Amino acid sequence: MRIVVLGGSGMMGCISTQDLAQDRRVTEVVIGARNMPKAKEVAEAIGSPKITIRQVDVTDHDALVGVLKGADACLNATVYYTNLQVMEACLEAGVHYTDMGGLFHTTRKQLELSDRFAEAGLSAVLGMGSAPGVPNVQARYAADRLDTIEYIRIYDGIKPPPPGDVRFTYAVPTIVDELTLPPMVYRDGEFLACEPLSEFENYWFAPPIGLLPMHLSLHSEVATLPLTFQNKGVRECFFKINYWGMAKETVEKIRVLVDFGFAGREAVEVKGQRVIPRDLLVAMMANYVPPITDFLAPPKNRPPDWVKEIVTEVQGTRDGEKVTYRMGTLTCKGALPTGVAPARAAIWLAEKRIPAGVHPPEAVIDPVPFFKELEQRDIYTRVSVTEFL
Amino acid sequence: MRILSLGGAGAVCQYATRDLAEFSTCEQIVIGDYNVAAAEQLAAEIGDPRLEVVRVDADDHAGLVRLFQGFDVVLNGLPWKYDLAVTRACVEAGVSGLDVSTEEDQWDYDAAARQKGIVFVPGVGATPGITNIMASRGANQLDEVDEIQINFAAFRCIGPSPGLLITVLWEFNPRTKERLYYRDGRFHRVGPFEGLKTVHFPNPIGAQEVCYIPHPETRTMPKSLGAKAVSVRGCFPPHVMRLMKVLLESGFLSETPVTVKGVQTTPLEVMHELLIQLPESKQNPLWGYGLLVEVYGKRDGRDVKVTLWNRHPPAEEWGGPAAYYKNIAIPLSIGAQMISRGDVLQRGVVAPETAFDPDVFIAELARRRIEIHEKIEEYHVVGHSRFM
Known part of the structure; x- marks a missing residue:
């Protein structure tokens, strides 16, 4: 089994590469990367003979097709802007596809490729990171056990770093987008655009994470779950997170820059050269990205000293009785599920366990075997069911 | 003339x-x-x-x-x-x-x-300028000047003009050497956002947090007014202060080269161009100038504090940004007129507090509806009563 991980030496991609290399079903993991020295650093740090490296620029269609050909699945771990391009290359190369999310709007566009994937006999699972990804499968678990669904509420709770600790632990352009783009929520049959950083509520996570302030954020789960479970009458779906896992102070700082127009996409001229403000913001923020070896290091804590709980609450009815499912997926290393979950999806794709077409996770990932696989990597999922008297 | x-x-x-x-x-x-x-x-x-x-x-x-x-x-x-x-x-x-x-x-x-x-x-604007006249007026009420604390609130957008934008970026640049206060016979260099204190400016500016700002009053007043300690603290509107703090803390005022999508530049360069060009840098809810000068010293052997503050017509009346600009431009015009009519006797390059009679200058300001208010208080250190 040969899996190509595009961006396989990036912050999240390196964890997928590591996870795939450790899986006995996988015989070869190809890191498709633009930055060769970094890819080599990751390959050396993981130290598996299964890993090979191919230099590739994902915007170069022909080169990308060349790298993908002969692979059993492609895991796209580059920034989500490339999703559609990579899917086109997969169609041409005849390779199954998965990624870590499309920030709502891109996911919607990706789903439109479903017929073409089906015709080619290819499968794709979209948004298979920790979130989106895990919450979709959590929601599916509950949906399978409910006749009707009232709401699907997702809370991604991350133990915040201390106030002075400024670091960005996933794709910086995505962070800037999440901070600036209006979050979409689903209410009473309609998708609504809300204000970034709005609708705060405190939510209780498994200790030692505890109570965290949660706010809306743009996310892909909301793009698909209400539609997938439309027949169960979903009335509400939202995604909330606590400052994207950053310190509140860090987010406030970025917010000030954004308010002054630093996330703008119109170029300005600086000494005869054209610079896009957003590019500078992203370049400056890249100074606060931890070294790649931090992402490959084993968890610093042991269960139950959790650092992250991804929660999906689904309320609905079963046999006419109101029931609430609370699914909580726990990890001692925040980025672990983001790398491991799509690696599992890539393996399932290669094993032809996913039907042809383009699907959201909740449509095609069987929850129990999926969570069992995550458990092998110390990512535990708990279910609590609340019934009403 | x-x-x-x-x-x-x-x-x-x-x-x-x-x-x-x-x-x-x-x-x-x-x-x-x-x-x-x-x-x-x-x-x-x-x-x-x-x-x-x-x-x-x-x-x-x-x-x-x-x-x-x-x-x-x-x-x-x-x-x-x-x-x-x-x-x-x-x-x-x-x-x-x-x-x-x-x-x-x-x-x-x-x-x-x-x-x-x-x-x-x-330096004949609002500050330096009016503040020098205020300090000079305060010092004239005293036999001996211990300390002059100048505070300003420059309520304007961050980049009304290229020159005024450079001023702010320079004032908060950590490498600026001129950010000083004077005490114990020497100048002390300080960093941006140091020396924070809250100052109550007249409404509508109100209470603001000010910090040390590199300003020429610090340089001239130890000599011109014989002050033993001089400091200048200032602030811009809260949204500008927030931005400056973030720029400073996030390295955007750095002059170390960075490569942005293949283009080599420095954060400060891009910052400057961005702030000139972005419409957000012209936005400002309240325009005006708050000035508050405290002069501490001795009169007839007693400890006395003279507090002086300004008042000017509000932005609604003076035409938005003009409420800020007039505070800089009017002193310049008054100074030019005082020089041209022979009110200034000194020759050479002379600081405003030395060149201009503060009472004449303040009267001229008042004709333009910029009022200088003054409060004189006696104070003493408890436990060191002169009756002991």
Whole structure:
């Protein structure tokens, strides 16, 4: 089994590469990367003979097709802007596809490729990171056990770093987008655009994470779950997170820059050269990205000293009785599920366990075997069911 | 009498030109500007027959000297990068002058200016400028000056003009060496956002947190007013202060090269261009100037504190941004008129607090509805009563 991980030496991609290399079903993991020295650093740090490296620029269609050909699945771990391009290359190369999310709007566009994937006999699972990804499968678990669904509420709770600790632990352009783009929520049959950083509520996570302030954020789960479970009458779906896992102070700082127009996409001229403000913001923020070896290091804590709980609450009815499912997926290393979950999806794709077409996770990932696989990597999922008297 | 209003059609200095037309008795007021069209439009708008327009290229030194020779006073409202060029040209031409900011090297022309029998006064805006007059007035109430604390709230957008944008970026740049306070006989260098304290400015500005700002008052007042300690603290509107703090903490004021999508630049360079070009940098909810000067000292053997603060018509009345600009431009015009009518006796390059009689200056400000208020209090350290 040969899996190509595009961006396989990036912050999240390196964890997928590591996870795939450790899986006995996988015989070869190809890191498709633009930055060769970094890819080599990751390959050396993981130290598996299964890993090979191919230099590739994902915007170069022909080169990308060349790298993908002969692979059993492609895991796209580059920034989500490339999703559609990579899917086109997969169609041409005849390779199954998965990624870590499309920030709502891109996911919607990706789903439109479903017929073409089906015709080619290819499968794709979209948004298979920790979130989106895990919450979709959590929601599916509950949906399978409910006749009707009232709401699907997702809370991604991350133990915040201390106030002075400024670091960005996933794709910086995505962070800037999440901070600036209006979050979409689903209410009473309609998708609504809300204000970034709005609708705060405190939510209780498994200790030692505890109570965290949660706010809306743009996310892909909301793009698909209400539609997938439309027949169960979903009335509400939202995604909330606590400052994207950053310190509140860090987010406030970025917010000030954004308010002054630093996330703008119109170029300005600086000494005869054209610079896009957003590019500078992203370049400056890249100074606060931890070294790649931090992402490959084993968890610093042991269960139950959790650092992250991804929660999906689904309320609905079963046999006419109101029931609430609370699914909580726990990890001692925040980025672990983001790398491991799509690696599992890539393996399932290669094993032809996913039907042809383009699907959201909740449509095609069987929850129990999926969570069992995550458990092998110390990512535990708990279910609590609340019934009403 | 003839006064040259240099850069007199600019965002700030047009209000000096307008003030000259409204209040001065001189025979001729000439707007010297690079932008002749703007100057002519301004002259037409003011409609005073004494107004004339001349095109000025401030980079042409010989041209400046020739032009200046026909005037009694040069009022310099050009961006601060021309401070030295204008001072030098005034000295060469033998014409008195004044400007809105202060460059350390301007004092080097002191001897030459004396020799020519002229006076040049740098820093005659709101601060430096009105604050120097306030401190001077305060010091005059005392026998001995212990300490002068100058506080300002410059309520304007971050980048109303390239020059005013550079000023803010420079004032908060960690590498700026001129951020000093004076105490115990020497200057102490401090960093940006240091020396924080809350100052209650008159409404609508109200309570604001101010920090040390590099300003010339700190340099001149130990000598000119005999103060044993001098500090200048200031602030901009809260949204500008928040931005400056973030820029500083996130390395955006750095001059270390970075590569942005293949383009090599420095964060500070991009920042500067961005802030000039982004519409957000022109936004500001409240325009105006808050000034509050505290002068501590002794009078008749008692400890006395003189507090002086300003008041000016609100932005709604003075026309939004004009409420800020007028506070800079009006003092410039008053200074030029005081020099031209012979109120200034000193010769050389002279600080405003030395050049101008504060009571005359304050009376002139009041005619333009900029009021200076004053409170004098006696205080003493408890436990060190003079009755003991």
